[in-house]
Amino acid sequence: MVPFNQAVKFGVITGAALIAYSVVLYVTDVNLFDTVFSIINGLINFGLLIFMAVFAINKTRDLQLEGKITFLQAFLVGGVTLLIASYINSLFGFVLNQYIDPEYLTRQMDNFINNLEGKVPENMMDGIIEKMEENSDAMKNLIKGLWMSPIFAIVVSAIISLFIKKDATAQS
Numbered sequence: 001m002v003p004f005n006q007a008v009k010f011g012v013i014t015g016a017a018l019i020a021y022s023v024v025l026y027v028t029d030v031n032l033f034d035t036v037f038s039i040i041n042g043l044i045n046f047g048l049l050i051f052m053a054v055f056a057i058n059k060t061r062d063l064q065l066e067g068k069i070t071f072l073q074a075f076l077v078g079g080v081t082l083l084i085a086s087y088i089n090s091l092f093g094f095v096l097n098q099y100i101d102p103e104y105l106t107r108q109m110d111n112f113i114n115n116l117e118g119k120v121p122e123n124m125m126d127g128i129i130e131k132m133e134e135n136s137d138a139m140k141n142l143i144k145g146l147w148m149s150p151i152f153a154i155v156v157s158a159i160i161s162l163f164i165k166k167d168a169t170a171q172s
Contacts, residue, residue, distance in 0.1 A: 007080035010056035015088025033112035053078040067169035078157035090145030099140035
């Protein structure tokens with residue numbers, strides 16, 4: 001049996017932290033499509049998710065499973081943590097872009113396009129604009145987040161679970 005209370009708790013905490021981070025980005029009006037910032041932003045989001053999944057797995061192992069956890073237990077705890085955090089983040093993104101500020105992504109894309117003008121050939125620019133417009137719909141992004149989150153949670157949780165020490169009580 002796998003106790004999921006740590007997974008749920010840390011999934012909600014991680015989701016709340018991702019929302020707080022998104023609010024800071026929104027309030028400071030950071031250019032989300034800036035190349036360097038996109039990389040840093042991705043690393044921050046991904047790093048937080050991984051850190052919190054590892055933390056939830058270790059807490060579950062140490063507090064509820066007497067220092068021993070199987071791969072399956074670690075996988076399930078990590079997966080639930082990641083899934084909850086990802087769903088919360090996707091739902092917040094939908095609310096932000098659909099109800100709070102429906103023009104937010106449009107403004108971000110306009111800034112990005114203005115920065116690219118003159119630096120990218122016209123035919124390539126048209127393709128970039130078309131692709132960005134396809135990805136700017138809040139409902140499509142929510143649906144994509146809802147079906148991609150489980151895939152992400154499964155893959156990342158499996159990888160994390162491979163590296164978690166299964167028996168914390170064993171003498172090294």
